[in-house]
Amino acid sequence: MTLCKLDVCNVRNIESASITPSPRLNFIFGPNGSGKTSLLEAIHILGRARSFRSTQAGLVIRFQQDSLMVTGRVRDGEGLEPIPIGLRLSRRKREIALAGTRLQTSAELIRAFPVLLIQPSSSTLLDGLPKARRQFLDWGAFHLDGGFLDNWRGYTRALSQRNALLRSGTNRGIEIWNHELARYGTIVNCARVTYVERLRPYFHAAASHFLGSVPFDLVTMAGWEAGKPLGEVFRTEIAQDLRDGYTHSGPHKGDFQVQAEGRPAKNYLSRGQMKLLVFALLLAQSHLLEESLGAKGCVLIDDLASELDSDNRGRLLGFLNQRQAQFFITATDPRLLEQAGLAELAVFQVENGRVTSV
Numbered sequence: 053m054t055l056c057k058l059d060v061c062n063v064r065n066i067e068s069a070s071i072t073p074s075p076r077l078n079f080i081f082g083p084n085g086s087g088k089t090s091l092l093e094a095i096h097i098l099g100r101a102r103s104f105r106s107t108q109a110g111l112v113i114r115f116q117q118d119s120l121m122v123t124g125r126v127r128d129g130e131g132l133e134p135i136p137i138g139l140r141l142s143r144r145k146r147e148i149a150l151a152g153t154r155l156q157t158s159a160e161l162i163r164a165f166p167v168l169l170i171q172p173s174s175s176t177l178l179d180g181l182p183k184a185r186r187q188f189l190d191w192g193a194f195h196l197d198g199g200f201l202d203n204w205r206g207y208t209r210a211l212s213q214r215n216a217l218l219r220s221g222t223n224r225g226i227e228i229w230n231h232e233l234a235r236y237g238t239i240v241n242c243a244r245v246t247y248v249e250r251l252r253p254y255f256h257a258a259a260s261h262f263l264g265s266v267p268f269d270l271v272t273m274a275g276w277e278a279g280k281p282l283g284e285v286f287r288t289e290i291a292q293d294l295r296d297g298y299t300h301s302g303p304h305k306g307d308f309q310v311q312a313e314g315r316p317a318k319n320y321l322s323r324g325q326m327k328l329l330v331f332a333l334l335l336a337q338s339h340l341l342e343e344s345l346g347a348k349g350c351v352l353i354d355d356l357a358s359e360l361d362s363d364n365r366g367r368l369l370g371f372l373n374q375r376q377a378q379f380f381i382t383a384t385d386p387r388l389l390e391q392a393g394l395a396e397l398a399v400f401q402v403e404n405g406r407v408t409s410v
């Protein structure tokens with residue numbers, strides 16, 4: 053799916069903006085504080101039903117306003133009818149519409165318009181808390197495996213029930229939750245492992261493009277002792293779980309690591325190299341999605357130039373230019389465009405929250 057029309061109303065300093073993006077490369081230039089990231093934030097809200105900068109809608113809604121609205125049209129391929137999609141957020145309410153129908157949850161919206169984000173702080177995907185890495189795996193598994201969401205929800209529900217029981221200080225009736233957790237948890241873990249298997253070749257290709265011949269690999273951790281059946285883990289760890297009032301092991305503790313020759317890459321890469329590795333991971337994710345769903349995705353890249361030297365910026369732009377996905381790229385310096393012979397591009401200028409096509 054690519055975005056072929058975007059209308060933004062009351063997102064941060066953008067009172068109103070309307071653009072017709074290119075299905076391929078879109079560059080958004082403007083000085084600091086002009087509203088570039090806010091424009092990406094609006095597209096992210098359209099594809100994920102939430103901002104990437106704040107969990108509080110109130111902070112994203114333009115000052116003095118009650119709600120924000122982002123609407124657009126997404127297209128599955130050349131010649132196909134675009135589908136209207138839209139979202140209105142107020143401080144307490146979220147309304148989502150897809151193809152003229154109101155949606156109760158964001159799952160269908162997320163499926164209809166897959167959006168990925170790469171921003172300067174994305175390096176935390178490698179060296180930050182595991183939660184972001186689990187979200188990375190789960191977003192990928194969600195898009196490729198139609199049953200993933202139900203199993204993930206089943207696991208999360210059972211986990212909160214089991215934890216509530218543990219907090220109440222009893223293990224009476226806990227076998228039911230052990231059983232549920234083990235059943236859903238095993239499936240969730242398998243889906244993550246399968247996802248990484250499928251991602252690996254795309255990741256290798258992107259990583260070697262950006263970082264040369266270093267043999268990087270992706271290693272998954274299940275979140276419990278390797279090789280043990282999950283049900284057995286819950287039974288053997290019950291004393292510890294009861295003492296602390298929560299479930300210590302399971303896919304909610306799952307993780308993955310990028311390694312080079314058996315060592316965690318985050319321990320010795322430079323900031324710029326980390327950034328390139330994060331590009332490799334996220335662009336691999338978008339490439340796999342594209343090939344397996346037969347549809348293009350949308351990738352938002354905020355502040356592309358930060359922490360990359362001129363050679364690497366050129367290498368990155370060359371890579372994006374060969375891909376079929378739609379990209380929205382922000383930068384302060386329009387000279388970025390001189391670096392690669394880019395095709396099919398649209399350029400937008402942002403000034404004081406006003407967006408114009410150049």
Ligand SMILES: Nc1ncnc2c1ncn2[C@@H]1O[C@H](COP(=O)(O)OP(=O)(O)OP(=O)(O)O)[C@@H](O)[C@H]1O
Pocket residue numbers: 063064065066082083084085086087088089090091110111112113114115384
């Ligand atoms: N809720 C809000 N209502 C109105 N304006 C806001 C709100 N939240 C933030 N702003 C302002 O929006 C402006 C645009 O911010 P944004 O982060 O989009 O800029 P940017 O172009 O990405 O800048 P930079 O190049 O520094 O990253 C800022 O001046 C900020 O103070």
Ligand SMILES: [Mg+2]
Pocket residue numbers: 088089090354355
């Ligand atoms: Mg910004």
